[in-house]
Amino acid sequence: ETGVTQSPTHLIKTRGQQVTLRCSSQSGHNTVSWYQQALGQGPQFIFQYYREEENGRGNFPPRFSGLQFPNYSSELNVNALELDDSALYLCASSSRQEFHTQYFGPGTRLTVL
């Protein structure tokens, strides 16, 4: 059992709005990665946080931003939503000692109308 939780499970927004997605890491994991998965495609890396600092970023614009908190939970914020932001957003937690092993949350399905 992964222990990684995400909220909300589903979300509907309109273009131009802002959204915050949340992720609670598995106990003992200090690294969180966020991925975007469009329908029918593999997940794409958005960014990773380690000890509350961004530690690598994929090819996503600055309106995608994140935070990691002292308890290693994390938020993904998306400003000025666009229709193409509709996707499944996945977070995955890992530890520095076993950074190749990532445990995924169930995802948040975001629909932008």
Added chain:
Amino acid sequence: KNEVEQSPQNLTAQEGEFITINCSYSVGISALHWLQQHPGGGIVSLFMLSSGKKKHGRLIATINIQEKHSSLHITASHPRDSAVYICAVPRGETSGSRLTFGEGTQLTVNP
């Protein structure tokens, strides 16, 4: 060209058939993941392997690092195996590991 490519994209089988899903990658890696994604989105890690072969129940994963190729096999397939199977490779060893994913193989096993 994607760094990680899978084939086939879609696969339909009859219950009991032997299934093979292939993954090729173009970058140097130290390990490769096979993941399973059911409808609804949750991803489960099946295997992480860096050489040879691993077996878990009816699932077998093999990797050939020199040829940059991995395969996932399912023996005696069952309808509950229906899911998307994704291979992924970690990128970035020292600065934190991010996964680069293939586009997935949609497997449907009919009774």
